[in-house]
Amino acid sequence: MRVSGLKPIIAVNYKAYHPHSFGENALRIARDARRVWEETGVEIILAPPFTEIHRVLKEVEGSGVKVFAQHADPVEPGAVTGYIPVEGLKEAGVQGVILNHSEHRLKIADINMLIAKARRLGLKTLACADVPETGAAIALLKPDMIAVEPPELIGTGVSVSKAKPEVITNSVSMIRSVNKEVLILTGAGITTGEDVYQAIKLGTIGVLVASGIVKAKDPYSVMKDMALNALKALA
Numbered sequence: 001m002r003v004s005g006l007k008p009i010i011a012v013n014y015k016a017y018h019p020h021s022f023g024e025n026a027l028r029i030a031r032d033a034r035r036v037w038e039e040t041g042v043e044i045i046l047a048p049p050f051t052e053i054h055r056v057l058k059e060v061e062g063s064g065v066k067v068f069a070q071h072a073d074p075v076e077p078g079a080v081t082g083y084i085p086v087e088g089l090k091e092a093g094v095q096g097v098i099l100n101h102s103e104h105r106l107k108i109a110d111i112n113m114l115i116a117k118a119r120r121l122g123l124k125t126l127a128c129a130d131v132p133e134t135g136a137a138i139a140l141l142k143p144d145m146i147a148v149e150p151p152e153l154i155g156t157g158v159s160v161s162k163a164k165p166e167v168i169t170n171s172v173s174m175i176r177s178v179n180k181e182v183l184i185l186t187g188a189g190i191t192t193g194e195d196v197y198q199a200i201k202l203g204t205i206g207v208l209v210a211s212g213i214v215k216a217k218d219p220y221s222v223m224k225d226m227a228l229n230a231l232k233a234l235a
């Protein structure tokens with residue numbers, strides 16, 4: 001069963017595509033996201049590279065678009081060259097953080113520590129999992145959101161909603177059996193509004209998308225189509 005009264009979520013992971021994820025391109029996606037949020041009210045989360053966080057935050061200031069970091073390291077602030085503690089993300093002004101993305105995995109003990117620390121600092125967490133079983137295990141740690149993404153479909157343009165709908169339905173039932181509140185997303189290969197529509201019809205509240213938006217010729221049109229289909233699916 002879906003948690004009721006919620007807005008659909010489109011989380012956009014910029015990853016580190018070049019030139020798409022950086023500089024003026026990063027700002028363009030932020031402006032497009034702001035416009036889609038203004039026009040549809042759909043919850044949009046942007047996760048730019050660390051280097052782009054400040055300017056993306058400035059671009060969406062005053063809107064409902066949220067900005068998350070792509071990762072946090074399980075370290076305390078101090079002599080930890082090149083690592084990013086959650087405290088640093090809080091200072092940067094993000095509203096949340098993605099943890100355990102397939103391209104940046106963490107040990108379960110570290111995910112637990114990071115979720116607890118983020119909560120203490122008032123940051124939201126979007127934890128990723130590769131299969132429904134891992135999603136259920138992570139759900140016990142009480143992140144705010146979980147995105148289950150089959151790694152073999154990531155970046156392929158072949159959507160999880162069409163190619164592996166059972167991953168979504170199994171994720172929803174396994175995660176709900178241990179956690180009634182966490183917001184469940186899915187991702188991998190999502191490129192169209194139709195993919196988002198199906199993901200929500202299969203029981204999620206939204207999607208985690210990267211290449212389908214970040215590498216699109218017109219990110220605004222793709223995001224708008226996804227947002228409208230998300231609303232249609234929840235209507």
Ligand SMILES: O=C[C@H](O)COP(=O)(O)O
Nearest residue numbers: 013154155188189210211
């Ligand atoms: O964080 C996003 C996911 O890894 C999905 O990536 P993708 O939309 O390029 O398949």
